[in-house]
Amino acid sequence: xxxxxxxxxxxxxxxxxxxxxxxxxxxxxxxxxxxxxxxxxxxxxxxxxxxxxxxxxxxxxxxxxxxxxxxxxxxxxxxxxxxxxxxxxxxxxxxxxxxxxxxxxxxxxxxxxxxxxxxxxxxxxxxxxxxxxxxxxxxxxxxxxxxxxxxxxxxxxxxxxxxxxxxxxxxxxxxxxxxxxxxxxxxxxxxxxxxxxxxxxxxxxxxxxxxxxxxxxxxxxxxxxxxxxxxxxxxxxxxxxxxxxxxxxxxxxxxxxxxxxxxxxxxxxxxxxxxxxxxxxxxxxxxxxxxxxxxxxxxxxxxxxxxxxxxxxxxxxxxxxxxxxxxxxxxxxxxxxxxxxxxxxxxxxxxxxxxxxxxxxxxxxxxxxxxxxxxxxxxxxxxxxxxxxxxxxxxxxxxxxxxxxxxxxxxxxxxxxxxxxxxxxxxxxxxxxxxxxxxxxxxxxxxxxxxxxxxxxxxxxxxxxxxxxxxxxxxxxxxxxxxxxxxxxxxxxxxxxxxxxxxxxxxxxxxxxxxxxxxxxxxxxxxxxxxxxxxxxxxxxxxxxxxxxxxxxxxxxxxxxxxxxxxxxxxxxxxxxxxxxxxxxxxxxxxxxxxxxxxxxxxxxxxxxxxxxxxxxxxxxxxxxxxxxxxxxxxxxxxxx
Numbered sequence: 001x002x003x004x005x006x007x008x009x010x011x012x013x014x015x016x017x018x019x020x021x022x023x024x025x026x027x028x029x030x031x032x033x034x035x036x037x038x039x040x041x042x043x044x045x046x047x048x049x050x051x052x053x054x055x056x057x058x059x060x061x062x063x064x065x066x067x068x069x070x071x072x073x074x075x076x077x078x079x080x081x082x083x084x085x086x087x088x089x090x091x092x093x094x095x096x097x098x099x100x101x102x103x104x105x106x107x108x109x110x111x112x113x114x115x116x117x118x119x120x121x122x123x124x125x126x127x128x129x130x131x132x133x134x135x136x137x138x139x140x141x142x143x144x145x146x147x148x149x150x151x152x153x154x155x156x157x158x159x160x161x162x163x164x165x166x167x168x169x170x171x172x173x174x175x176x177x178x179x180x181x182x183x184x185x186x187x188x189x190x191x192x193x194x195x196x197x198x199x200x201x202x203x204x205x206x207x208x209x210x211x212x213x214x215x216x217x218x219x220x221x222x223x224x225x226x227x228x229x230x231x232x233x234x235x236x237x238x239x240x241x242x243x244x245x246x247x248x249x250x251x252x253x254x255x256x257x258x259x260x261x262x263x264x265x266x267x268x269x270x271x272x273x274x275x276x277x278x279x280x281x282x283x284x285x286x287x288x289x290x291x292x293x294x295x296x297x298x299x300x301x302x303x304x305x306x307x308x309x310x311x312x313x314x315x316x317x318x319x320x321x322x323x324x325x326x327x328x329x330x331x332x333x334x335x336x337x338x339x340x341x342x343x344x345x346x347x348x349x350x351x352x353x354x355x356x357x358x359x360x361x362x363x364x365x366x367x368x369x370x371x372x373x374x375x376x377x378x379x380x381x382x383x384x385x386x387x388x389x390x391x392x393x394x395x396x397x398x399x400x401x402x403x404x405x406x407x408x409x410x411x412x413x414x415x416x417x418x419x420x421x422x423x424x425x426x427x428x429x430x431x432x433x434x435x436x437x438x439x440x441x442x443x444x445x446x447x448x449x450x451x452x453x454x455x456x457x458x459x460x461x462x463x464x465x466x467x468x469x470x471x472x473x474x475x476x477x478x479x480x481x482x483x484x485x486x487x488x489x490x491x492x493x494x495x496x497x498x499x500x501x502x503x504x505x506x507x508x509x510x511x512x513x514x515x516x517x518x519x520x521x522x523x524x525x526x527x528x529x530x531x532x533x534x535x536x537x538x539x540x541x542x543x544x545x546x547x548x549x550x551x552x553x554x555x556x557x558x559x560x561x562x563x564x565x566x567x568x569x570x571x572x573x574x575x576x577x578x579x580x581x582x583x584x585x586x587x588x589x590x591x592x593x594x595x596x597x598x599x600x601x602x603x604x605x606x607x608x609x610x611x612x613x614x615x616x617x618x619x620x621x622x623x624x625x626x627x628x629x630x631x632x633x634x635x636x637x638x639x640x641x
Contacts, residue, residue, distance in 0.1 A: 041111070042076065044072070047103040048066055050143055054140055068333060069096045069333065070308065071327050071331060072099075074247075074310050075087065075100060076103055076104065080107075084222075084323050085320075085321030085322065086244070087325075088225055089324070090238070091226060091227075092328045092332070093228060094334045094335045095329065098133070101192060102133060113166060114167065115184060116170045116171065116189075117184075117214055118190045118191075120172065120174055120192055120193070121175055121196040123180070124174070126172040129172065129192070134170070160172075171186070175198045181210040186221075188215075191211070191225035191226070194208060194236045194240075195228065195235050195236055211223075228359050228363065229364065230365070232582070234570075238365060241326060244314070244322040244323050245312045245314050245315060245323045246313040247325045248313070248327075249261070251304075252306050252308065253294060253296055254296070254298070255296035260291060260292055261326075262328065262330040263364070264362050266289055266291075267287055267337065268289075270286050272285060284345070308331075340362070375562050378565065379556075385421075385550075386452050387452035389421075389450060390421055391452070392419060394457075394615065395457065395611055396412070396423065396460060397411075397412055397597045397598075397601050398445060398462040398600065399463050399594060401465050401592045401596070402432050402466070404468070405429065405430070405431055407428040409427075410425045410590065410593035411424045414601055419541065419544065420545075421548075422546070422547065423449065425560055425590060433473045461601070461604045462486040463599055464487070464488055474488050475520070478520075479508065482518075487503070490522050492525065495578060496526070497526070497527065499523060499524045500602045502521075503603075504521070505517055505519055505520075525592075528595040529579050565591075566586075566588040567580060568580065
């Protein structure tokens, strides 16, 4: 058709348009957009074509470039993979995880519309995110602006927490609002910072499960949740990651060719300390990555220019349609290694700040162990004893924990300044209501334990836990063995109870309507556990240091250390720290036995000068006897230790 002919035809069409038809044109245009076939592109391709970064939210405003954060490409494209139903991303700050979620939202609105439920920790944060991130993105991207009306418009049905577009609606909800979580069916469910979500949405249950239920009618539903990690064993994003493919963004070593995931443990850094008055600052001089496979050292500049890829540890999880990814700040284009290590060094003496650095910068899970090392490192400090009793031991106590089908015990030796040595950890099979079980315990208590020079010591005091289903049996057997200084103990009900209180006299059922008397002590188990854990931090022989034998036949194997370090101070719902089992540690008998043995020592309150003289210098016994201090009840942890 000639140009002049085409112009004439357009003029005829315009003349034919009545005012009523002209009013319908915008409606028809929007309707046509709904039926327009989507482009055959992935989320990363959509972002590279259309996404703009806003100056108020980004240090690099302008056109989005996926190659700036290449690790995000695989995550975003997994969203358009039909085989993937759910995505979990564990990420530190400053790696672009929020921008990735915005890219997914933009793609849905523009290419594959459907109802979206976008969850946040609270309603307030959802509204803040809408104003500061969603609205500016829609404002600056023309393709989205034509589909989502401004919520301030009179003709719009949109609000701050609800954005309508052809084919769907974006609902921004808070995990603390059960009504919003269970409001409408949704094809897409997104969750940001899920580790900071409420544990339960009122009486409705887990917030993420409520959102997941919204997708039950959609065969093509997609679920995406991202978060910085928090506490090991209590992290929702950790659980989600473990159910997926467990992919780590790894860098290739130019020396050996192996791919490794960057972590703080692999970083070798040099630093100096600058002081101003009482304030000290750590100044990092250099940071290099050491390949864990070959030991090759590489600086940040060259490391970030090596080939990188996602390496999966659980590829079979894709059969369930779940992909999971883990990335940390060492890969961020906006955070230098120097800044990350500096943050770590300046926070390492403050557990609260250190957890923040671990979670947000290092992208690592935090364990509530304070600065205590894990069980492997404590076990590595085991020593070779030259005899059954090493030099330095001056008295022995025994702590016994009662179980349904056994008695577990630990014999602990003590010397000056509460320095202590594990002597034997054992198990006596048999029910506590069977007298033969207690006869086996007698063999443990009655026998002498030998030094290298042939001298011996016997157990001075034994504490037995009376808790459980065999309270009467424990009381009766302890009463029968009072001459052996065997006493029952009860754990105090309050967490702030003193470690040991003065003894009390109680009664037990002696049968045939008779009552027997026995002696028992109340111990503050929480205070005792704090004493044990603080003592394990000490590395130098002397005051309160704990020693363990390298001979595993004594009972000090990997299982022992796992039990000894099975609990940590973990905040409850009220924010109060309580001693609780760390997930993955199902048993704590070794910790309890050590606690009871320590309590027995406090009741004994030995004169170590006298014991040392009697054992090694008999001529000084009378002098040492005169220095013995009178007994008194200890009331606080500070008094005790």
